[in-house]
Amino acid sequence: GKITVTVIKADVGGFVGHSSVHEELLATAREQLAKSPLLVDFHVTHVGDDINLIMTHRQGVDSEEIHKLAWDTFVACTEVAKKLKLYGAGQDLLADAFSGNVKGLGPGIAEMEFFERTSEPIIVFAADKTEPGAWNLPLYKMFADPFNTIGLVIDPKMHEGFKFEVLDLLENKKIIFNTPEDLYDLLVFIGAPGRYCIKSVYTKAGEIAATSSTQRLNLMAGRYIGKDDPVLIVRCQSGLPAVGEALEPFARPHLVSGWMRGSHSGPLMPVSVADATPSRFDGPPRVIALGFQLADGKLIGPQDFFADKAYDRAREMALMIADYMRSLGPFEPHRLHLEEMEYTTLPLVLEKLKDRFVKA
Numbered sequence: 061g062k063i064t065v066t067v068i069k070a071d072v073g074g075f076v077g078h079s080s081v082h083e084e085l086l087a088t089a090r091e092q093l094a095k096s097p098l099l100v101d102f103h104v105t106h107v108g109d110d111i112n113l114i115m116t117h118r119q120g121v122d123s124e125e126i127h128k129l130a131w132d133t134f135v136a137c138t139e140v141a142k143k144l145k146l147y148g149a150g151q152d153l154l155a156d157a158f159s160g161n162v163k164g165l166g167p168g169i170a171e172m173e174f175f176e177r178t179s180e181p182i183i184v185f186a187a188d189k190t191e192p193g194a195w196n197l198p199l200y201k202m203f204a205d206p207f208n209t210i211g212l213v214i215d216p217k218m219h220e221g222f223k224f225e226v227l228d229l230l231e232n233k234k235i236i237f238n239t240p241e242d243l244y245d246l247l248v249f250i251g252a253p254g255r256y257c258i259k260s261v262y263t264k265a266g267e268i269a270a271t272s273s274t275q276r277l278n279l280m281a282g283r284y285i286g287k288d289d290p291v292l293i294v295r296c297q298s299g300l301p302a303v304g305e306a307l308e309p310f311a312r313p314h315l316v317s318g319w320m321r322g323s324h325s326g327p328l329m330p331v332s333v334a335d336a337t338p339s340r341f342d343g344p345p346r347v348i349a350l351g352f353q354l355a356d357g358k359l360i361g362p363q364d365f366f367a368d369k370a371y372d373r374a375r376e377m378a379l380m381i382a383d384y385m386r387s388l389g390p391f392e393p394h395r396l397h398l399e400e401m402e403y404t405t406l407p408l409v410l411e412k413l414k415d416r417f418v419k420a
């Protein structure tokens with residue numbers, strides 16, 4: 061039968077501030093998941109202050125039981141976070157109670173169901189201090205750029221190209237682009253990652269290849285949610301990008317939105333789990349990549365890919381870019397455009413100064 065890989069993440073309390081997750085929360089999450097008879101296997105990790113529950117099961121996508129398991133796990137972790145008075149305890153649990161599906165309730169989710177191949181290498185990417193649009197550029201490189209993925213040129217099974225499902229987060233619409241035919245049209249949209257996000261990538265035959273935690277923006281608790289610290293699952297090899305082709309886009313850190321107070325642009329730095337502790341100006345934004353071989357749903361791994369020395373130069377470059385961006389202080393484009401800022405004082409300042417604005 062088919063196997064489902066579900067990754068659900070939430071920030072239910074930072075240790076310290078927004079930099080990491082306290083070990084007691086990770087232990088609580090592992091205890092909770094270990095009790096479930098529904099899971100074939102699981103792995104609990106974190107990037108920055110976000111807990112990632114990586115789960116395999118046979119319940120399919122959008123399973124109420126699996127989503128409830130994740131929700132209840134985060135609720136249990138929130139209790140611990142409250143006891144330890146961690147920062148922002150329960151921050152991403154925006155609803156009072158679970159109601160059928162975690163989508164729109166605060167946690168981020170990426171999941172896919174497929175027939176496990178003879179060998180099934182997958183990579184779970186998770187990022188902190190950024191938003192789902194951060195995956196646009198790397199997904200484009202993995203599945204559509206022959207300068208990144210030589211398989212598009214020399215592997216007959218990849219030469220046909222792929223299908224990209226893109227969400228318009230503002231209008232709640234989606235569209236499928238075929239590559240390489242629609243390359244230029246695709247780039248018009250995904251080059252604006254604050255609004256247009258790649259949700260999934262499929263082979264031309266319709267097989268799922270990658271999926272992200274991109275979801276429609278929901279207005280909850282008086283603010284938009286659905287743009288938070290994202291996760292991404294990518295299947296590799298045999299007609300899909302090789303593991304090294306899926307990792308290669310992160311060798312040159314690109315600028316993403318997030319960082320301090322979710323209101324800045326900065327480089328996405330690839331790091332090991334041990335180094336996934338954003339601190340400088342609450343950053344710079346981090347990404348981890350955990351590799352697993354599935355074996356009848358068992359998660360054999362993880363391989364902590366960005367611990368590899370080959371990513372040292374990417375980290376150096378990210379730190380150089382971080383120095384430069386920080387030197388701009390409160391000026392754009394380090395600070396995001398007004399309409400993109402998560403916590404903006406603009407309305408208050410405008411109100412205070414309204415009598416001092418006169419006709420020019």
Ligand code: 13P
Binds near residue numbers: 302304
């Ligand atoms: P191996 O010969 O090590 O299996 O490598 C094959 C390959 O496709 C590398 O990208």
Ligand code: 13P
Binds near residue numbers: 109288289319
């Ligand atoms: P998180 O979304 O990771 O909690 O970050 C929020 C923030 O304000 C960082 O400065």
Ligand code: MG
Binds near residue numbers: 073078109
């Ligand atoms: Mg936080």
Ligand code: MG
Binds near residue numbers: 108109110188189289
């Ligand atoms: Mg976070």
Ligand code: MG
Binds near residue numbers: 189190289322
């Ligand atoms: Mg954030």
Ligand code: MG
Binds near residue numbers: 289
């Ligand atoms: Mg967050």
